[in-house]
Amino acid sequence: MVLVQDRPVLGGNASSEVRLWVLGATSHMGNNNRWAREGGVIDEILVENTYRNPEGNPLLFDALLLEMVAKEPNITLLLNTAVYEAEKKDEETISSVKAVCSQNQTEYVLTAPLFVDASGDGIVGFLAGAAFRMGAERKEEFGELFAPDNTYGELLGHSLYFYSKDVGKPVSYTPPSFALQDITQIPRYRSFNAKDIGCRLWWIEYGGRLDTIHQSEEIKWELWKVVYGVWNYIKNSGEFPEAETLTLEWVGMIPGKRESRRFEGDYMLRQQDIIEQREFEDAVAYGGWSIDLHPADGVFSEKPGCNQWHSKGVYQIPLRCLYSRNISNLFLAGRIISASHVAFGSTRVMGTSACVGQAVGQAAALCKEKSIQPKDIFLKNHLPALQQALLRSGHFIPNVKAIANVGGNLVANASISASSELVLERLQEEGRISLSEAVAQMFPVKKGAAPSIIAHAFSDLPTELEVELRIASSANNFTPKVVLETKKLSLLPGRNCLRFTWEATFESEQYAYLVFHKNDVVQLATTLQRITGILSLFNTVNKAVSNFGRQEPPAGIGIDSFEFWVPKRRPAGENISLHFKPGLAAFGAENIRNGLARPTTAPNAWVAALTDKQPCLHLQWPEKQTVKRIELSFDTDFDHPMETVLMTHPENGMPFCVRAYEVLDENDNLIFQKEGNHQTRNSILLPEAIETTSLKIRLQHPAENIPAALFEVRCYPA
Numbered sequence: 001m002v003l004v005q006d007r008p009v010l011g012g013n014a015s016s017e018v019r020l021w022v023l024g025a026t027s028h029m030g031n032n033n034r035w036a037r038e039g040g041v042i043d044e045i046l047v048e049n050t051y052r053n054p055e056g057n058p059l060l061f062d063a064l065l066l067e068m069v070a071k072e073p074n075i076t077l078l079l080n081t082a083v084y085e086a087e088k089k090d091e092e093t094i095s096s097v098k099a100v101c102s103q104n105q106t107e108y109v110l111t112a113p114l115f116v117d118a119s120g121d122g123i124v125g126f127l128a129g130a131a132f133r134m135g136a137e138r139k140e141e142f143g144e145l146f147a148p149d150n151t152y153g154e155l156l157g158h159s160l161y162f163y164s165k166d167v168g169k170p171v172s173y174t175p176p177s178f179a180l181q182d183i184t185q186i187p188r189y190r191s192f193n194a195k196d197i198g199c200r201l202w203w204i205e206y207g208g209r210l211d212t213i214h215q216s217e218e219i220k221w222e223l224w225k226v227v228y229g230v231w232n233y234i235k236n237s238g239e240f241p242e243a244e245t246l247t248l249e250w251v252g253m254i255p256g257k258r259e260s261r262r263f264e265g266d267y268m269l270r271q272q273d274i275i276e277q278r279e280f281e282d283a284v285a286y287g288g289w290s291i292d293l294h295p296a297d298g299v300f301s302e303k304p305g306c307n308q309w310h311s312k313g314v315y316q317i318p319l320r321c322l323y324s325r326n327i328s329n330l331f332l333a334g335r336i337i338s339a340s341h342v343a344f345g346s347t348r349v350m351g352t353s354a355c356v357g358q359a360v361g362q363a364a365a366l367c368k369e370k371s372i373q374p375k376d377i378f379l380k381n382h383l384p385a386l387q388q389a390l391l392r393s394g395h396f397i398p399n400v401k402a403i404a405n406v407g408g409n410l411v412a413n414a415s416i417s418a419s420s421e422l423v424l425e426r427l428q429e430e431g432r433i434s435l436s437e438a439v440a441q442m443f444p445v446k447k448g449a450a451p452s453i454i455a456h457a458f459s460d461l462p463t464e465l466e467v468e469l470r471i472a473s474s475a476n477n478f479t480p481k482v483v484l485e486t487k488k489l490s491l492l493p494g495r496n497c498l499r500f501t502w503e504a505t506f507e508s509e510q511y512a513y514l515v516f517h518k519n520d521v522v523q524l525a526t527t528l529q530r531i532t533g534i535l536s537l538f539n540t541v542n543k544a545v546s547n548f549g550r551q552e553p554p555a556g557i558g559i560d561s562f563e564f565w566v567p568k569r570r571p572a573g574e575n576i577s578l579h580f581k582p583g584l585a586a587f588g589a590e591n592i593r594n595g596l597a598r599p600t601t602a603p604n605a606w607v608a609a610l611t612d613k614q615p616c617l618h619l620q621w622p623e624k625q626t627v628k629r630i631e632l633s634f635d636t637d638f639d640h641p642m643e644t645v646l647m648t649h650p651e652n653g654m655p656f657c658v659r660a661y662e663v664l665d666e667n668d669n670l671i672f673q674k675e676g677n678h679q680t681r682n683s684i685l686l687p688e689a690i691e692t693t694s695l696k697i698r699l700q701h702p703a704e705n706i707p708a709a710l711f712e713v714r715c716y717p718a
Contacts, residue, residue: 426578
């Protein structure tokens, strides 16, 4: 495979040249998607970057991407190389592309049976004559109620960032002559301050009224004028004395581009697919960012910097959006996939683009293996093979399960037992948290009756506390919208024991929410225990990206309102101390082959009891099996978005992740041992295949208050 990149580093908008953080279906900025971080290759990258680079240094992220590509023997990387011509065998088939490297003055002619355009502007697709669109569709075309009118604009603009640095002594600043002189031309100029740097200044945006491809340099110059004018305002207006010792350390040389061409596939994703979370037979990827549209006038607009409308959960992206409808051997990846302008407002972010990219890469490998074209995967029933290959790699497709016996997975026919299985009866009391905002404790339930629950509250004064048992409107979502029962309790000053019994029953396996409403004089007992698949949520709103807050959205935009419930940033998140009767039995060993390698409607993990000092999973077969490869999936907290820059992470290794384990054969011979693990997927290729009737996988608990957990085990003879 040849990977062609027209810049000196990899990463696109996430590189040190632009310095935008990678975000996708999960975000620090607030949504109701739980455990939604993208899996597979992008998960490996984000987990590794968080481990090595928790401070978010963009240069280190560049180096990590280069290292990971360089380690792949089947990738030939061409940096600083731009494609400028596509040659075609016939009207619908690309035969080769020509590219030139600006650094070594070398021209390349790249011939291949398949091409993937992930260039952002769709360079190969455009040169090959692939059908594309630019600008917003009218409401009438797809019935999209979010479709903007001309006053809002049809394109999202570019953004350009800057970094400042405190040098510990007064620093003067003389702006270049091209800097914007009158900062009041920017309607939100009073929002500027001396602290915001990098992509926190995402709203320094311009270009949505121009051609975002051919006028990109013009847009960049306008953004430079704004940035240097803003810094002049901060340094020399006299309104920011705290900026006296600050210097301008870095300004972007190329802007981060949001939108240009969008290409047409056999299906075009649209607003309704996202809001209604429609399911597709050919689902291979997913998104979960809000529909995030910006005014075309950007920083010069009187309108808010963005309008974000959040769905109640993630949505599927079908394969038919990921290849050209009229160029037979062209895959589409990144922000150029087949989506309307409105749907693009969600699919355009980098986490989603990476998820799509992995699906396309796997699809291309399947096409090569079967000697077929991209659309044949759908038309000739190769979709199950593609989906299962993706799931085996750690990729996640909502509502699609891995099939245990696909590919010769020996675990499908094994007897599974464990030294212990957690039955969650009590979350120990170790602290308190104020009810200055409403709090909800998530817990997994089976079909049937709700468990009885005991909690403890502390009150400064006699007061009334309202508590609700809620569920989501869909078992696959995590918006606690449906109230099953409400309790109003009278509290006395001091400690109060709260006992809850419920008449409600659950129609399916799902998460329930014990919601404690806001009461400023009340505190709840909390625990430091952290368990895979257990989360507390807080009813809060990030005003920067949630225009409507807790209020109803404007009528006629096709979405109802909902409360935002988000976890606290790690490690500050605290679970509520609760006692369940009967205990929650959702953590059995059989979960390791249920086809789901992250929490969904249940934890989907084997979790050992904390009292088990040597947790062990045992796989047993009636006859000897040949084992060459073992694949394990651990919990690296899929609810942690792992932004790549600026958002300093409080921990570099995820607290739920098993760090040490060993694998033993039927005679308890050690065949593999791992120390210092921090990755989600561990693929163990044994030096020689072994013959055995059993395997034991012994884990160490990650911490005294965090039990060992394992999502998935696969074993293969080769």
